[in-house]
Structures are given as C-alpha cells and as structure tokens.
Amino acid sequence: MASNGDSPEQLTLLRETVRRSRTKEPAGITTSLPVARIAVDMPLPHLDRPFDYLVPDDLADAAQPGARVKVRFAGKDLDGFVLERLESSEHEGKLARIRKVVSPEQVLTPEVADLCRAVADRYAGVLADVTRLAVPPRHAKVEAEVLKCTQPVRPVTSGSRSEWAPYPLASGFLDALTRSEGPRAIWTAVAGADWATAFAQAAAVCASSGRGALLLAPDARDLERLEAACTAVLGPDGFVTLSADLGPTARYRAFLAALRGATRVVIGTRAAAFAPVADLGLVALWDDGDDSYAEPRAPYPHAREVLLLRAYRQKCAVLLGGFARSAEAAALIESGWAVELIADRKVVRAAAPSIHISGESDHDLKRDPAARAARLPHRAFEIAREGLKTGPVLVQVPRAGYLPSLVCQTCRAPSRCSTCGGSLRRTGGSGPPSCSVCGRPAADHRCPECGDTRMRAAIVGARRTAEELGRAFPGVLVRTSGGDNMLDSVSDEPALIVTTPGAEPVAAGGYSAALLLDTWLLLARPDLRAPEEAVRRWFNAAALVRSASDGGMVILVGEPSAVPLQAIVRWSPEGFALRELEERRTARLAPAAKLAELTGPTDAVSDLVARVQQLVDPQAGLEVLGPVAIDDETSRAVVRTPRASGPHLARALKEGQAARSTKKLLGSVRVQVDPAAFG
Incomplete structure (x- = not known):
C-alpha cells in the first residue's frame, strides 16, 4: 500500500506493477494449423470473403471447422464460422486472434458451407445472409441436453413400395437408390395418390442403403401429413422434423439431432433445405411450384433451386413430385437432366374424377343461357346437390373474406374511402361497408362519378359464398377453411366445405364433388406466372375428389375455351407445363x-x-x-x-x-x- 511520502514516480511505478499483475498474459498461438479461415457475419457485398485469424493455443481444440467464434473486425466483436484450419496465411499483414469460441459444436458442416457459398453466388447475395438461413440460433442448454440423449442410428429396412406401383419407371429409380446412385426424377402423381407415404417409402429405400434423405413439404399442414406417413413407414424415431414453426428451442434440438447423425431422414419445410444430413443420398420436394418455397429474406433463394444445387454438389438423387408440373420441372426433363415418373394414360384417367366446365356444351346453354356468365350456374348446383347425397362437396373460392371489394351499382366505379382512398369492403352481412386500409365505416358513401349511394360486389369472398350456399342448401352443414381458420381434414359426412386455394382439407374417402368458382380471378392476377399457379391450384383441389368410377365430379366455372381450364379437363399437367415453357422461351x-x-x-x-x-x-x-x-x-x-x-x-x-x-x-x-x- 502506498504511503503519503511516496513520490509521483514511485506511485506511477506501483500502479504499473499492479496493472501487470492483474492483466492475464495472452495465450500463445497453437503450432498445429495456427491459422483459421473465418466467414465473418458481415452482410456488406464488398467484404463477402473469408478472413484469416490466428488460433490461440487455448482455443485450438474448440476452433474446428464449423464452430461458431467471435472475432474482432472493424473495431467490433462479430460472429463468424470457422471454415478451415491452415498451416499459413497468404495475408502479408499482421493477423488478429480469434477472441472467443462461442460453441465447439461444428454446426456449419463443410458440405453445407459449400452449398451456402453456391447459393450466395447463384442469387447474387452474400454468404452471411445464407448462413443465417442455414444455421439456426444457438441454444446452449439444448446442446447439453442432446449430448445426454443421443442414440445410435436405428437400421432401416426398405419395406413396401406400394405407392410407386402405378409408375412403370419408379422401380428403376428406387433400385438406383438402393445401389446408392444419384437418379433424378420428376414425379407426376395420379389423382388421389398418397404422396406423403410415397415420399416416406423412397426415404426408407435410401436409408436402407446407409445414406440420408431430406424430404420437404410446402407448408405446416402438408408437413403434418408427411410426418404421419414417416411415422408409419420409418417409426417415430426414424426421422426428425425441422421447421421454423417448431420454435427456436425445438428447431435447434432437431437441427442438432440431424447434425450428430441421430437419424438418417430429415423432413421439413423450406427452412430444412440446408439441414446437415450426413451422407446425403436423396433430396425430395413436394409441389415445387408452391410459392411457400420462395424465401422472403435476402438473397431470396427458392428451396427447389437449393436442393438442385445440393444434389449436384453432393451427387445425390433428386425427386420433385406434384399433381401438377411447373415449367422449371418441365425444363429439367426437356434438357435430359431428369426423367419423368408418370403412370400409363389409362391409369391416369381411371384415377381422375369426371371434370366439366360450365357452359361447355350446347345442352348446358340451352338449359341455362347464363351458364358461362353466372357465378353459380345451374349445373354447378346440380353437381353439388348430387354430391351431397354421398359425401362432402368442396367449393373453392379465390378470395377470402365476405365482400372484399365493392363498386358502384350504377357506373361500376371502384368504391373508395373518402379519408384515405382505400377500397371499401364488407366484412359481414350487416352494418355499413368499411375501408380496407384505415377501417373507417362509410355509411354515407356516395359515388364521386355518378352520385349513386348503392354499391355491389366486385368480388365475392369465401365467407359470403358460404352464406349463399347455406341459404341454397338448407339443413346442410357449411364449413369454411382459410386464413386463420384452416381445416386439416373433414369426415365423409355430407357437408359443403368452402375454402380458398391451398386451404383445402383432406376428406376421408375423398370428396364426392368439387366446384371451382371464379376461375377468371386466378387467371387475372397481375403475375406472369398466374396461369401456371392457377392450374396448380386446380389440380391440387381436383386430386382430392373421388375417381369418376366412384362418382367423383368436378366443375370449373369459367370460359370453356381457356387453355388452363382445358388442361384440367384433359388431366394433362405435362402438356400444360410444356406449353408454358415454350411461351416463356418465346418471351425470354x-x-x-x-x-x-x-x-x-x-x-x-x-x-x-x-x-x-x-x-x-x-x-x-x-x-x-x-x-x-x-x-x-x-x-x-x-x-x-x-x-x-x-x-x-x-x-x-x-x-x-x-x-x-x-x-x-x-x-x-x-x-x-x-x-x-x-x-
């Protein structure tokens, strides 16, 4: 302790001695692979490259490729991943040290790191944005839990191939999987096919050869179906589910299970496209045209393209399936990169329901002159009435809500809010219309063009359609599915199931009939992909209906000569995809x-x-x-x-x-x- 008689020089020396005693001497640099190449979490395009850092001796064991670290960059502590360890660096200046190993868990495997780099280059993005999509945030408690409960992988037998029987080339595809080869196929499923079980059976064939499989579904409802099928085929411990909907903790637990090889099969939504599956042998994706596969965050990769890149780089098999076929899938077949798995034409027609377009025949027009213009023509009512005798009837409406858009009764000018200019709508059968933007009621609205106070619907939503059908079919149960009220399944009891596209529940035994209303609205969307998207939605809905031999019927309310509607009538997803591809080629x-x-x-x-x-x-x-x-x-x-x-x-x-x-x-x-x- 200093005394009052100490000189300033003595006090300075004393303070320096105390400081040195309290300062920990930095560890030396390891002699084994002393340089770590780090992918720093820096989203700036001009800094999208790895940087070299020295590895302190006390961090040498933990700072392995794939581990999370903290490094000093531009005066800040930033996260990063170790990409590789090197003997030396090509950088001529002085290298900084790794500050900290956040976790020794090697969460970014070399295969996934290579894939992330390829995806970033493919989409003109940066690696940091892609690794955020590939590796979920860390949960230290979960890392400890998984260490305690990790079990060896249970052997898998190939089992049944029953769902693949209708497709002549499917046996060759599955045999190639057994031999650990990398076949590539586009599968067009027949109506009513149990695609989830087919995917699970393909995964079982792949896993029986000792390789891993990655299966993707577009949304949570389809993922539940795939999960149930995998449970039946692979057993409850034969796979792991990886989805953003699981929540941070459960998602990280599933991620670590896949990373540590606790299972050979991983299923999930687009969040699982980068899953660290060991010795990957198969990537499969259902309904690749679904826009749920498009990532809304930079660099906006599509899960289909991620899997195709992954299959090319890891030399594994590819399976893209669906009731419809996208133009991208058609291009893969046309180029010879993939083969098509389709059933014989007789099998396709036998599985499909009977499909009609309102007003397509002179008989329809004679009975109902407004058949082509009416929203619910007479024949649609007849089909619904007949279908309700034997089971549920599906009614697909392109828009949710009640009356989502109103126009003037006289001049058809759009009705808009006098406060903010938003479109007016009705959310129920009573009360004044309100603004869709600011929510203000418009009880005293008057058309600025003609002065009329009356309004009519420009578009009728699913809830209003359900209300109208309830009056048309008294005593019949009417249920809606869409938005926040999604039905996963319905019984085989007679009922009207009104849904928006993509929200159709599965009916036990299939629907007896389906009414696809307002087809013009899907085709009129301001998107060059609108026809392909409409056809995909209609095929998915029609595939839920019983076969024609079992009385299943589908009616599309629209223009009979429209090419997309004719593709449904002929049940020709392959022909429509080729036509769409040719049109896109012409339009570049x-x-x-x-x-x-x-x-x-x-x-x-x-x-x-x-x-x-x-x-x-x-x-x-x-x-x-x-x-x-x-x-x-x-x-x-x-x-x-x-x-x-x-x-x-x-x-x-x-x-x-x-x-x-x-x-x-x-x-x-x-x-x-x-x-x-x-x-």
Whole structure:
C-alpha cells in the first residue's frame, strides 16, 4: 500500500506493477494449423470473403471447422464460422486472434458451407445472409441436453413400395437408390395418390442403403401429413422434423439431432433445405411450384433451386413430385437432366374424377343461357346437390373474406374511402361497408362519378359464398377453411366445405364433388406466372375428389375455351407445363432465361444497371427493361440474359453491388434473381 511520502514516480511505478499483475498474459498461438479461415457475419457485398485469424493455443481444440467464434473486425466483436484450419496465411499483414469460441459444436458442416457459398453466388447475395438461413440460433442448454440423449442410428429396412406401383419407371429409380446412385426424377402423381407415404417409402429405400434423405413439404399442414406417413413407414424415431414453426428451442434440438447423425431422414419445410444430413443420398420436394418455397429474406433463394444445387454438389438423387408440373420441372426433363415418373394414360384417367366446365356444351346453354356468365350456374348446383347425397362437396373460392371489394351499382366505379382512398369492403352481412386500409365505416358513401349511394360486389369472398350456399342448401352443414381458420381434414359426412386455394382439407374417402368458382380471378392476377399457379391450384383441389368410377365430379366455372381450364379437363399437367415453357422461351422469361429484378431508389437502380452493363460481356446477350417508376422515389428494372449466361449476370450484379458498397453510395437496391412472382 502506498504511503503519503511516496513520490509521483514511485506511485506511477506501483500502479504499473499492479496493472501487470492483474492483466492475464495472452495465450500463445497453437503450432498445429495456427491459422483459421473465418466467414465473418458481415452482410456488406464488398467484404463477402473469408478472413484469416490466428488460433490461440487455448482455443485450438474448440476452433474446428464449423464452430461458431467471435472475432474482432472493424473495431467490433462479430460472429463468424470457422471454415478451415491452415498451416499459413497468404495475408502479408499482421493477423488478429480469434477472441472467443462461442460453441465447439461444428454446426456449419463443410458440405453445407459449400452449398451456402453456391447459393450466395447463384442469387447474387452474400454468404452471411445464407448462413443465417442455414444455421439456426444457438441454444446452449439444448446442446447439453442432446449430448445426454443421443442414440445410435436405428437400421432401416426398405419395406413396401406400394405407392410407386402405378409408375412403370419408379422401380428403376428406387433400385438406383438402393445401389446408392444419384437418379433424378420428376414425379407426376395420379389423382388421389398418397404422396406423403410415397415420399416416406423412397426415404426408407435410401436409408436402407446407409445414406440420408431430406424430404420437404410446402407448408405446416402438408408437413403434418408427411410426418404421419414417416411415422408409419420409418417409426417415430426414424426421422426428425425441422421447421421454423417448431420454435427456436425445438428447431435447434432437431437441427442438432440431424447434425450428430441421430437419424438418417430429415423432413421439413423450406427452412430444412440446408439441414446437415450426413451422407446425403436423396433430396425430395413436394409441389415445387408452391410459392411457400420462395424465401422472403435476402438473397431470396427458392428451396427447389437449393436442393438442385445440393444434389449436384453432393451427387445425390433428386425427386420433385406434384399433381401438377411447373415449367422449371418441365425444363429439367426437356434438357435430359431428369426423367419423368408418370403412370400409363389409362391409369391416369381411371384415377381422375369426371371434370366439366360450365357452359361447355350446347345442352348446358340451352338449359341455362347464363351458364358461362353466372357465378353459380345451374349445373354447378346440380353437381353439388348430387354430391351431397354421398359425401362432402368442396367449393373453392379465390378470395377470402365476405365482400372484399365493392363498386358502384350504377357506373361500376371502384368504391373508395373518402379519408384515405382505400377500397371499401364488407366484412359481414350487416352494418355499413368499411375501408380496407384505415377501417373507417362509410355509411354515407356516395359515388364521386355518378352520385349513386348503392354499391355491389366486385368480388365475392369465401365467407359470403358460404352464406349463399347455406341459404341454397338448407339443413346442410357449411364449413369454411382459410386464413386463420384452416381445416386439416373433414369426415365423409355430407357437408359443403368452402375454402380458398391451398386451404383445402383432406376428406376421408375423398370428396364426392368439387366446384371451382371464379376461375377468371386466378387467371387475372397481375403475375406472369398466374396461369401456371392457377392450374396448380386446380389440380391440387381436383386430386382430392373421388375417381369418376366412384362418382367423383368436378366443375370449373369459367370460359370453356381457356387453355388452363382445358388442361384440367384433359388431366394433362405435362402438356400444360410444356406449353408454358415454350411461351416463356418465346418471351425470354425464367426458366428459359436468367433474369433479375432490381428495386430501389431511382438513382441507385440506374447506377447499378449502368455498372452491370459495363461488367457483363457484350456476347452474353444482356437485355435491360426499364427502369420503370413504381412511385415518386422507387423504380424497378429487369436485367436478363440467356440461361447459359446466368452465372455471368449474377457475378456482375454482385460486383456492381460491391462497388456501390465500397464507395458508400446512398440508396439500397434489392436484387432478386428469378423472382417467384413477376409481373
């Protein structure tokens, strides 16, 4: 302790001695692979590369490839992943040390790290954004729990292949899986097929050969069906479910189970596309056209493309299935990259229901002259009445709500709120209409065009349709499915099930009939993919109906000559997909071409477009559409090239973004490569 007689020099020396005694000497650098290459969590495009750090001796055992670490970067402590350990670094300057190993768990496997890099390059994004999608947040307690309960993988036998019997080439595909080969197939299921059991059986064949399988479903309801099928085929411990809907703790527990090889089969939604499945032998995805597979966060990858990249890089089998077929799947078959698994035409027709379009015959028009214009023509009522004698009847309506859009009774001008300009709607059978934006009631609304106070529906929603059907069929149970009120299944008792597209519950024994209303509304969506999406929705609904031999009937209310409706009548998803692919090839749209949508401040979009034009080889066939103003401050531009030049376009977009980031230019541009919605 210092005394009052100490000089200033003595006090300074004493303080320095105390400081040194309290300061821990840094550990030395390990002599075994002393350099760690780190993927730092830095979303700036111009810093999208790994950085080298020294590995302290006390962290050498924990800082293995795939482990989470903390490093000093630009004056901040940032998260990162160890990609690899090296003997030396090519960096000529001084290397910083790894500050901390957050967890020794090697959560980013080399295969997934390689996939993340490929996805980032494919979508002109940065690695940090993709690793956030691939690796869930850490839960230390879960890591300890899983260590205590990890069990060895239970052997799996291939079992039954019954669901694949209708498809002649399926046995060859499954035999190739048994031999641990990498076959690639597009499966078009017949109406009423139990796709979930078929997927589970394919996974069992793959797992019996000692390899892993990854099965994806588009949403939580389909995932539940897949989970039930896997439980029946593989047993409750034969697989693990990985989905964002599980919640952070349960999701991380499932992630670690897959990472540590507790099971060979992983199922899930798009969040599972990067699941760390050991010795992956099969990736399978149901209904690849569903927009639920499109990631809403940068760099906006599509789960189908992630799995295709993964299959190519890990040399595993691919299975894309659905009742309909996307243009992308048709392109894979046309190129020879995949084969199609389809049933014989007689089997397809025998499984399908009887399908009609309202007003398609002279007899229909003679009985009901308004059959082509009426929302519920006479024949639709007849089919519903007949179907209710033997079971439930499905009614599909494109819009939810009651009367989601109102127009003037006299001049048909859209009815809008006098306060904010939002469209007026009705949410129930009583009370005044209200604004869909601000919610204000519009009891005294008057049309600004003609002065009329009366309004009528421009679009009728599912709840209003249910109300009308309830009056038309007194005594019949009417149930709705959609939005926050989703039904998973219904009994075989007679009932009217009114749903929005994609919300159709499965009926025990199948629906006796289905009415697909307002088909024009799905086709009129402002999206170039609208016809394909409408056909997919209709095939999925019609596939839930009993076969024609069992009395199943479907009626589509729409224009009989419309090509999408005719595809349903003929039950020809393959033919429609080929037609759609050819039309996209003519229009130079994906998948026949590679395109990217750039959205942001007008000046920023124009600047990025100019940079891309300079970076892309003139021989690449770059074409620029726009920019087009969206509002006073935002514009959108589309750049596209032939498919073969896609990697050059993605590289140019990324380099352009990196140049803007380096110069710290104002304005952020959102880049979406092959967006799911385009129009």
